[in-house]
Amino acid sequence: MxxxxxxxxxxxxxxxxxxxxxxxxxxxxxxxxxxxxxxxxxxxxxxxxxxxxxxxxxxxxxxxxxxxxxxxxxxxxxxxxxxxxxxxxxxxxxxLGPSLAGPGPARGSRPGDSPGVLGEMKDLLKPRRHTSFEVLAGHVWRSWARALGLAPEQRVRVFFGINVRERMRPGLPTGFYGNGVVHVCAEASAGELAGNGLGFAAGLVARAKEGVGEERVREVVESVSSKWEQVEFVGTLILTQWSRLGLEMVDFGLGRPVQVSPVCSGRFCTFLPVHGVENAVKVNLGVPVTALDQYLSFVKNINE
The missing domain is CATH 3.30.559.10 (Chloramphenicol acetyltransferase-like domain)
Structure with missing residues (x-):
């Protein structure tokens, strides 16, 4: 409503x-x-x-x-x-106070991606070891792609940023407060994501992260300096992680917020903190109304 x-x-x-x-x-x-x-x-x-x-x-x-x-x-x-x-x-x-009304896609969120659920997903992938981000990103990406009912040959991507401040040698200059993020992309066909399990998707996310070293960062900087970067939005899930920014601790005199989220999700998928639950993550994602039930079904079933 x-x-x-x-x-x-x-x-x-x-x-x-x-x-x-x-x-x-x-x-x-x-x-x-x-x-x-x-x-x-x-x-x-x-x-x-x-x-x-x-x-x-x-x-x-x-x-x-x-x-x-x-x-x-x-x-x-x-x-x-x-x-x-x-x-x-x-x-x-x-x-002060932007309007929240207006037509748009339905929002699918899972307010209970708790440390326990993430732990269960990690256990399913043993003996391979993945970070919480890799597991959750792979799971959401796979669930989103399956819910959209794409043709098996359709290429689908998950696009996300990597903090490179600790990967630069020499490091960024003292006082630098611009972006220290390089965006990377994991890619597969819709059929590959649907036909393989969570480990496949999490592995693609992990390999995309591992490919970002000092040499890659410099390649990106040189490329951006010489041409305008373009992102292919068709079949692309753009993911951003806000769960560790400390937004849930902002207190202006009313205590800590019970909810923090972007006003509009659009094509972005956002990982958000959960009020009162340490290390838990809420997923905020806009999907077409016709795909919402399928998405929620896939995202809740970690064993499929």
């Missing part, structure tokens, strides 16, 4: 202290067209009787304003200026 959030006020948040006024050229990784988007977060808190709403609003404004001092490029707008993008000085608008 759709819900509406009314925007009652739009305000501008500026840094609480003076910040440098200069042009900053983006790194090669930050100049990727694919990486240029804004994600709207939704934080849901338990109502608290007698809470000072004005004070909470002021806490949010103050926190954002202070955060924009060390992260001052985020208070400016990007401008595409070949041969390379640069930051142009500008002030952002902070929108």
């Amino acid at each position: 759709a819900s509406n959030v009314n925007v009652t006020e739009t305000i501008i948040i500026t840094p609480s202290e003076p910040t440098p006024n200069h042009v900053l050229r983006l790194s090669a990784l930050d100049s990727k067209l694919f990486a240029r988007f804004v994600t709207d977060y939704m934080f849901v808190y338990e109502p608290r009787h007698g809470a000072d709403q004005a004070a909470i609003t002021e806490n949010v404004k103050t926190a954002l304003s202070r955060a924009l001092v060390p992260y001052y490029p985020l208070s400016q707008l990007g401008r595409r200026d070949r041969p390379g993008p640069v930051w142009a000085r500008a002030r952002p608008e902070a929108r």
Whole structure:
């Protein structure tokens, strides 16, 4: 059922202290067209009787304003200026309460991907050893592809980012706060994913990760520097992991949120933290309404 959030006020948040006024050229990784988007977060808190709403609003404004001092490029707008993008000085608008209503795909989520379930999936793959991410990514990718009822020869991919900050030699310069992520892709046919078990899909994800070394990172940087990156969206599940960002600990005066999620999932699959359950993961994924029941059936049955 759709819900509406009314925007009652739009305000501008500026840094609480003076910040440098200069042009900053983006790194090669930050100049990727694919990486240029804004994600709207939704934080849901338990109502608290007698809470000072004005004070909470002021806490949010103050926190954002202070955060924009060390992260001052985020208070400016990007401008595409070949041969390379640069930051142009500008002030952002902070929108309070975006609308959640509107047509779109159904959302399939599993609020109980607990450490126990992940452990069961890992046990099924023994003696092979996989990380929780590899197992869950493989399982969701496989369930999604099967639910869509694709032709067996259709190529399907799962696209995700790898943190390369610890893989660079020499490392990134002190104070660098741009993207340190290289995107990789695991690929198979829909028939291969459906005809093989979880270990097959998890293994493809693991091999995609293992292929990212220093040499690969430099190849990606050079490639991005010389041409605009394009992503084939047809048959591609784009996955991002938010379960370890600490979003579930953001407290503006109402305690910790009971729910954190993107406002719109679109073509993205997001791994999210679960309120009150340590190391648990919730999967937020948009699938066509006609495929929702099949997806939920596949994702809940870890033995198929």
